[in-house]
Amino acid sequence: MAEIVLEGVTKAFGDGTVAVRDASFTIHDGELFILVGPSGCGKSTLLNMIVGLEAMSGGDLRLDGRSLRGVDPKDRDMAMVFQSYAIYPHMSVRENIAFPLKLAKLPSAEAEARVREVADLLGLSALLDRKPETLSGGQRQRVAMGRAMVRRPKVFLLDEPLSNLDAQFRGQMRAELARLQRRLGTTTVYVTHDQTEAMTLGDRVAILRGGEVQQVGTPRALYAQPANLFVAGFIGTPPMNLLPGVIDDDRLRLPTAEVSLSAEERAAIQVPNGPLAVGIRPESLVPTGVAESGATLNGRVDLVEWLGSDLYVHLDLGDVGTELPPALQKVGAKGEGVRIIARLEPSEPVREAQSLRFALELPGLHLFHPETGLNLRGGSELGRWPESPSAACA
Helix, strand or coil: CCCEEEEEEEEECCCCCEEEEEEEEEECCCCEEEEECCCCCCHHHHHHHHHCCCCCCEEEEEECCEECCCCCHHHCCEEEECCCCCCCCCCCHHHHHHHHHHHCCCCHHHHHHHHHHHHHHHCCHHHCCCCHHHCCHHHHHHHHHHHHHCCCCCEEEEECCCCCCCHHHHHHHHHHHHHHHHHHCCEEEEEECCHHHHHHHCCEEEEEECCEEEEEECHHHHHHCCCEHHHHHHCCCCCCEEEEEEEECCEEEECCEEEECCHHHHHHCCCCCEEEEEEECHHHCEEECCECCCEEEEEEEEEEEECCCCEEEEEEEECCCCCCCHHHHHCCCCCCCEEEEEEECCCCCCCCCCEEEEEECHHHEEEECCCCCEECCCCCCCCCCCCCCCCCCC
16 A cells, blocks of 8 residues: 655745645555646656655655655655666666665565566566667666566656657557556656646646646546636647636627526626636537537637647637736736637638637636636636746746
């Protein structure tokens, strides 16, 4: 068993910079848990505090109920795999994998048996006598994984392990890692800035921004119920379209569109009349003629991207003619020349400069508070808005 509990974990530096603020969540036994966010969000700092390479400034961190405050990294029963692989160039694959067992003074026969077991599991058996310089990037990454696995730790910690690989091989290694983790059942904490890795690998994901945890949940929950505007714009490719809107009694007004609200729908939107932020996933934009009812959003096509299985259509809605809610300004939205992206079937006959109309229905819209940016319909597990998004370090 290896359950990790974080309670108010904080990391602050002498100059007042707060790298991680009040991180609180539980990583369950056997879970592949992802820490994801943009550069400088605090995810690597948080990983380093879990393994003990960074000291906590506040809060507590427990492994199976035991506080890790003051516990040396070597005594935490965790193994880490770095982005740079960190394998010894003068040692063979066998010697690299066996190195932690040598330090632990394990009997040579048992050490060799463990090395062969791990090498077989990772497809390295034929490479045991080769030096790292003769290996591909993916093979070197497997050697680094093998050196961690051979110790049989309670927890694996992986810091951007695939970022040095090319895109095609990264996808292959991602699938291999997922299968391996499922087979081993070892609690794994994985840091990445790549949302594709986060969404495809993780049992659950924690999204960080500005040193604060924005939301924790399953990939499906993060996509369907983003806790705030940052999560909404961060998760998804293409990202969620974010627009200014105005609630006016039984109407939701958007650029070029107006959606009627029933009394029940209006009551569920717990903000007074006035501005708010609206999110629309690209696949929720349905060309008119397909949907049976709903208001329409009108735009002019300024770019078409054909990707084989998908068609991404970029539309210019023009100047929104109204001041953006503060929450939208925080995530970098601009009021001039608002653009959105629609994901359509690749067979759709679309061309640049064409005018298109899309049906809108309330179930396909995400509504966010104009000041806090929080989802007005709730998000999974956690939602918060960082007071100082720039106050963070890597």
